[in-house]
Structures are given as structure tokens and as C-alpha cells.
Ligand SMILES: NC(=O)C1=CN([C@@H]2O[C@H](COP(=O)(O)OP(=O)(O)OC[C@H]3O[C@@H](n4cnc5c(N)ncnc54)[C@H](OP(=O)(O)O)[C@@H]3O)[C@@H](O)[C@H]2O)C=CC1
């Protein structure tokens with residue numbers, strides 16, 4: 001494979017999908033040498049078959065708002081690769097959703113799911129519908145309309161969606177209810193369900209907790225403890241909330257969080273009580289993070305500002321893609337950051353990654369660091385199949401073990417001659433090899 005050539009060809013075929021090209025470029029750049037050690041891969045045109053999704057489903061979603069107006073949105077499911085198991089990956093509801101973004105997410109998901117060691121293929125779906133500012137009744141009608149099309153393409157052994165940006169427990173429950181209504185079947189067709197109807201303990205916490213477990217592993221390679229460190233978190237949704245919770249439990253001080261309007265900086269640190277307030281504000285009242293600053297009298301920076309210019313030891317981006325650019329990365333490094341671990345998917349631009357790696361700081365990509373969420377989704381699938389529920393301790397222990405194993409694999413495949421652990425390379429090679437070998441074994445189709 002000539003990675004540059006493959007990327008140029010993909011750019012020509014998919015000229016309007018920059019996020020997809022960005023994700024593919026990062027992976028191909030890391031795996032090129034290993035790929036070329038296996039001439040059989042090239043003979044089977046493995047790389048093209050791995051980069052281009054198995055299937056892209058798109059549909060119109062029509063629903064009625066509270067004023068009686070008929071609204072339309074686009075709906076998608078990108079089923080990227082199922083050699084390792086049923087297609088698996090979240091659903092995103094956000095006005096920025098388009099096919100290119102979902103293709104990048106589904107591509108990443110394939111390698112992430114491979115890293116978890118659980119039998120899951122990669123997929124992602126979503127809509128350009130935003131739940132922000134909508135009533136519960138509108139969100140329910142939208143979820144039902146979305147599922148009215150999607151249900152034909154999913155199933156517990158076929159494709160198992162879950163949450164992502166704009167899709168939390170409320171949306172998963174509405175979609176689950178409608179799937180059941182349409183199919184007359186109760187099955188583990190979605191993960192992230194409520195605990196009362198087949199959800200797994202620790203699934204809401206898993207992405208944030210898993211990222212912090214991964215961070216602890218990274219820090220331990222340099223003999224550093226998390227306790228006492230100052231942490232920047234972006235976002236204030238599912239991943240951010242449980243990242244903050246685990247940091248607090250482990251004695252770190254989190255001084256920022258954000259939403260798409262701006263960020264708060266609380267030099268005293270977000271306490272348990274303040275985190276409870278954020279959870280209530282975001283999950284129940286669906287308010288804005290600026291209200292935290294009003295309540296606790298701390299700094300708020302609006303205009304869509306991001307927290308990366310604040311001084312801290314650790315940064316845990318947990319909002320969205322490309323939220324750390326080169327300038328932000330330089331500011332973090334200049335302020336002495338020692339580790340950046342991605343709760344979000346692809347939050348760091350390629351230029352910013354280079355800044356971190358040139359500075360030899362600890363830097364882990366989302367496909368490794370945030371894999372805890374989908375891993376516990378995999379455990380939810382197992383529990384649904386068994387018709388059993390495991391305890392909080394059992395699931396947390398498994399999550400911990402999975403994150404440790406992913407870290408070990410990154411070290412195995414990513415350690416460079418000077419001893420620096422290139423987690424991007426390690427995660428990409430480890431994730432790729434398993435998928436590639438399974439594709440080779442299963443033939444050409
Ligand atoms: N949920 C999960 O289990 C997993 C999620 N992830 C990734 O983690 C990230 C966060 O997801 P999650 O917490 O579930 O989503 P939520 O919808 O719960 O929260 C998203 C947060 O990010 C903010 N945000 C979204 N878009 C932007 C933007 N363009 N600019 C600035 N802020 C933005 C939101 O602010 P606002 O409310 O203003 O929109 C909100 O605070 C995503 O990258 C997702 O793909 C990765 C693995 C698993």
C-alpha cells in the first residue's frame with residue numbers, strides 16, 4: 001500500500017467528506033509499514049475494502065413539532081465493517097451531522113471496537129436533528145420517526161446502536177420503545193438502555209471512567225499519580241460528567257467544563273456538590289453551562305470559547321471532533337500539560353497531535369482512551385443475551401481490565417526506539433491487525 005496514493009484516491013471519490021478523510025489519513029499513516037509486511041493484504045485489496053463502509057443507509061425523517069408544523073430531517077446509518085461481530089456504534093443527533101462525519105465515526109468505531117477485544121463490528125448513525133430546545137414530546141416523536149426507518153436495518157445480531165452526542169438515556173428509551181412496537185420483540189437491539197429494561201450498570205459512566213482509567217495507565221508509565229493534578233475537561237454532557245466524577249474520586253482537581261456556547265473556569269475545582277448541579281442542569285433542566293458561573297460566581301468565557309488556554313497538568317477533551325487545534329495544543333504545552341487523553345472522538349487536529357508528540361507528552365487517541373463506553377455496551381449485549389444483570393462491581397472490574405488491556409496493546413505496538421509510547425500508532429496497529437486478519441480469513445465479498 002502507498003498510503004498517500006490511497007488517501008488521494010479516496011479524496012477524489014469523496015471530495016466533500018473532510019472528517020472521513022482526516023480519520024482515514026491518521027490510521028493509514030500509522031499502519032502503512034505493518035500492512036506492507038503482509039503482501040497477501042495488498043493482493044486482496046484489503047485497504048480499500050477496509051476504508052470504504054460496507055453499507056450506507058440514508059433516509060428522510062418526517063415528524064410533527066408542537067405547533068403542528070411538519071418537519072423533515074436526514075437520517076443515516078453507516079455500517080462500516082462486521083467481520084468481528086454485529087455492527088455496533090452510537091447514534092448522534094446534532095445539527096452538524098452529515099454523511100462524512102458519520103463515515104469518520106464509523107471508521108474509527110471499527111478499530112475501537114476491535115481494541116476492546118469484544119465481538120463487535122463498527123457502525124455509526126445519526127441525524128441533523130438537534131434535541132436542543134425541543135420539548136420531550138417533540139424528541140419522542142422524532143425518535144419514533146427515526147426508528148420507523150432504522151428498524152429494518154438493525155437487530156441484536158445484526159446492528160446494535162447506542163447513544164452519542166445528543167442521544168442519551170431519554171432518546172435511547174424512546175427509540176427502544178418504538179422498535180419494540182414495530183417488531184413485537186423485546187431484544188437487546190440498543191445499548192445504553194434504562195436499568196429497568198435491560199441496561200447495564202456502569203454504562204452511563206463507562207466512557208468517562210474508562211478514559212480516566214486509561215489516563216492512570218499512561219501516567220503510571222512515568223511514575224506519575226493522578227491525585228493532586230489539575231485537569232481541564234471540555235463538554236458537560238455524558239462523557240464530561242463521568243470524567244469529572246472519576247477525577248474527583250481519584251483526588252484530582254477539575255477546573256473547567258464547557259458547552260457549545262463557552263466554558264467555565266472554577267479555580268477552586270468542581271466539587272461533588274457542583275457536579276450534581278451540572279448533572280441536574282444538563283440532564284434534567286437542559287440549561288447552559290453559563291448558569292454554573294452565575295451560581296458559583298466563577299469565570300465564564302462565551303462566544304464558543306474552549307478551555308485550552310487555562311493552566312493545568314492534564315487535558316481531557318470530551319465534547320466533539322477537532323476541538324483542539326494547533327494553537328490550542330501549543331498553549332497547552334506552553335502551560336506545562338503532561339497528558340492529553342481523548343474522551344471525545346477525534347477532538348485533536350493532525351497538526352495539534354504533532355505538537356503533542358513533538359513535545360513528547362502523553363497523548364492518547366479516542367479510539368483507545370474512550371473505548372470503555374462501547375466496551376460496556378458490549379457487556380450490556382452479553383447480559384441481555386444471558387437474561388442476567390451483573391453487579392456494579394463486576395462491570396467496573398471488567399471495564400478496568402479492558403482499559404488496561406488496551407493500554408498494554410498500545411504499549412506493545414506503539415513504543416518507539418527512544419522509549420516514547422506513540423499511542424496513536426499503537427492503537428491503530430493493534431486495532432487494524434485483528435480486523436485485517438478476520439477479513440483475510442472470511443474471503444472476498
Ligand atoms: N456517549 C458515549 O458513550 C461516547 C461518546 N464519545 C464521544 O464523546 C464526545 C461527547 O459525547 P457525549 O458526552 O456522549 O455527548 P453529549 O451530547 O452528552 O455532550 C456533548 C457535549 O459536547 C458539547 N458539544 C457538542 N458539540 C459541540 C461543538 N461543536 N462545540 C463545542 N461543544 C460541543 C455539548 O454542548 P451543547 O450542549 O451546547 O451542544 C455537550 O456539552 C463525542 O465526541 C462522542 O462521539 C465517545 C465514546 C463513547
Ligand SMILES: O=C(O)CCC(=O)C(=O)O
Nearest residue numbers: 089090162164373374377
Ligand atoms: O456504546 C456504543 O455502542 C457506542 C459508543 C460510541 O458511539 C463510541 O464509542 O463512539
